[in-house]
Amino acid sequence: MGKRGGKGARCGPGAMTSTLADDFSIVLCGEAGQGIQTVEEALTRVLKRTGFHVFATKEYMSRIRGGNNSTAIRVSSRRVRALVDAIDLLVPLQEGAIEHMGARVAKGTVIMGERGVLGDVPGLVDVPLTEMAKELGGPVYSNIIAAGVICGILRADPAILEAYLRERFGKKGEDIVSKNLEAARRGYAIGGGLLAKGTFKVAIPPDPSVGEESLISGADAVAMGALAGGCNFIASYPMSPSTGVLTFLAQHAREFDVVVEQAEDEIAAMNMGIGAWYAGARAIVSTSGGGFALMVEGTSLAGMLESPMVIHLAQRPGPATGLPTRTEQGDLDLALHAGHGAFPRIIYAPGSIEDAVLLTHRAFNQADKHQVPVFVLTDQYLIDSYYNLPDIDWDALRAETHVTRTAKGYKRYALTGSGLSPRGIPGWGEGLVMVDSDEHDEEGHITEDPGVRTSMVDKRLRKGALVLGDSLGPELVGAKDYETLLVGWGSTYHVIREALERLGRPSVSFLHFKQVWPIPPGTEAMLRRAKRVIAIEGNPTGQFARLLKLETGVDAHHRVLKYSGRQFSVEEVARAVCDAIDGGGDA
């Protein structure tokens, strides 16, 4: 992207640094409740509407006030969709914020803030935000002044900034609006001055078509995908980082006719979801690892009842409470093995915001079609990240149902060649719909007959072939005649993709899996074509690499693993891949 790490970059120091150009990285860091979100919201909207591509992601502590949280915003003339370590502009809002960013504060980082707050920071670009805000009538205006400064540095369209502020503060009255406009104007002037002085060497040409794009977060995307998939029921218990999906659907429940219930616990949520599907609704539960642990018996119930179910599992680091607000790709094994007994399932792992829409939509249709539980495995990083994207092809996203009207003598578990029995729902048709968590006969009544038991197990497992037949294959990024193959899944997609671009090595390609179970057909051949397979994943044991070995016999030569609770950065992946290739050792 931009000038950073252009073609032919080699490993070693210096490869990842560059002069500023049209790719600018901003980090806002301060305590929870200090207003970072206000600045972030204003900046991303205004910069995007100006015609810049934006990407934002955040890391935050598990507390309501205080601490140090940060939001990283990338602005570019090209699409930016991944976390980078580099910080061009750091805006620390409190003491300790600079230390919080650690080694990411490097030579090229300009620190802008208040000397009065931060003390004597070498090279500080001092902007007396508090004092200026006071002049305008109170400390609340400092956030908009800061947003104004950054808009000035990047030459955001002042008219768009003004329109945004009118829209944002209009309800609060003309006085508040005009003070915010003044705050933004004063900030903008400072930013313009810094640019003129050469403090920042940045020039991003705006593209007006970008202004028409939408900004969507991972959480929004999962919820919108669910709606496209016909979701009309959500029962969930709030748990970071999965709560955004519940909140979104609750806030739009009236427009979209969704039954929304905050359950007493995840056990209730899951059992409600299965009950809703039984009665003809299309339900989702949204949870995280610990909450999903409570849904494990319910997952098994869905397997036994042959009930469709959609489970959004937003991963965070465990075991137990782990790091509640951090990210990890640590629950693949959990999702894969959850539930006693054998039954087919599908696990999707979106790599992008678009994927989160498409795969959650698909989860509903696949769950309904094959009568199996379907997981959408995201994580805190994906859920809390957002970027601008062109419109989704909503017309292609139909909700498909396979429910049949029952006739007298209907048998819910009629044995069929495919394993699928037509799914009726109670109250629609002449038949009775009987489902049981005990082993059951074709009607749905309890049985312990060994022959019936065997044929029912076989019937349930036969659906596995149908599921496999509907697989989404992995995406190959790069040339087909690779020597080294990077393997990733889920939310690392854009990070690895950008690292690959920066490396600029034609012999290295990247294989990304958005369906991690069942392993799509053809995987083994793609892995075997590589001389070297480097598995990159955000967990301590290489869960996906192990699964690939189990399913294909191919063992990754290197595993690049991260489990600090933070997402991989582009630079980190690029370095690790270089080390693996050139060092030959296990990265």
Added chain:
Amino acid sequence: MDRTAYDMGRIDIAWCPGCGDFAILKTLKEALPELDIPPERVVFVSGIGQAAKFPHYLRCNFFNGLHGRALPPATAIKASNPGMWVIAESGDGDMYGEGGNHLLHTIRRNPDITNIVHNNMVYGLTKGQASPTSMLGFRTPVQVEGASSEPFNPIALAIALDASFVARASAGDPKQLKEIVKRAIRHRGYALVDVFQCCVTYNKVNTYEWFKQNTYYLEESHDPTDRVAAFKRAIERGKLPLGVFYTSPDRPTFEDSVGVYREDKRPLHGRMPDRREALKMFMRTLK
């Protein structure tokens, strides 16, 4: 309507001969046709245990789910299709023990469902351990010195939570049982019927004779809308009252509050949503 609509014919029933469950089964098979409710419009939801096998023994739709988890799917089924009659039926271990948390919150939610709990004060299917309603001192192979936890009082709990209908009946008096169950089914809102029932195999203390000696009916003059009076009756020691303790009929139901039926009365399955246009419009608001 056909009085035999719920009959299954000759079937193998897993209950012990003499079990109190038989009387409850007969009662429901009579009560539902008398209320003119056809089997196709009823969903029985149960958990696990001997009582939870109940729906297998009458013609109806059923969801025989996990241990302790009858109430969440029952709530969801009613919320997805309010036109169905939903009856959650299970035992004291299932509803009051494993599913205790769901009981609390289902009462709070107030879905329009009937909750019939077979209360025999013992665990049957696991072979004779104490249940949440076992009396103090009740000896079992596990509670070797006798149960030491205070027995769970479902009636007092339900009244404390302002449950919309709270009653207790006895399987030993099928006539009254039927009247109470019919009132509970007709009642709009969550209706709890705790049914004393004998376990002839594992409870040699709380026998038919014991229940006869230790229960009495609330008098005609009892006002079920008087919550404090109802609560006093619920915590009486000694002989245990039977009958309708309490009703709070004005509480809105869960289905009323979920919003999706305000204008459109169709069940969710009858309105397969196509959100494509709405989502296109919505996307435009995210600029």
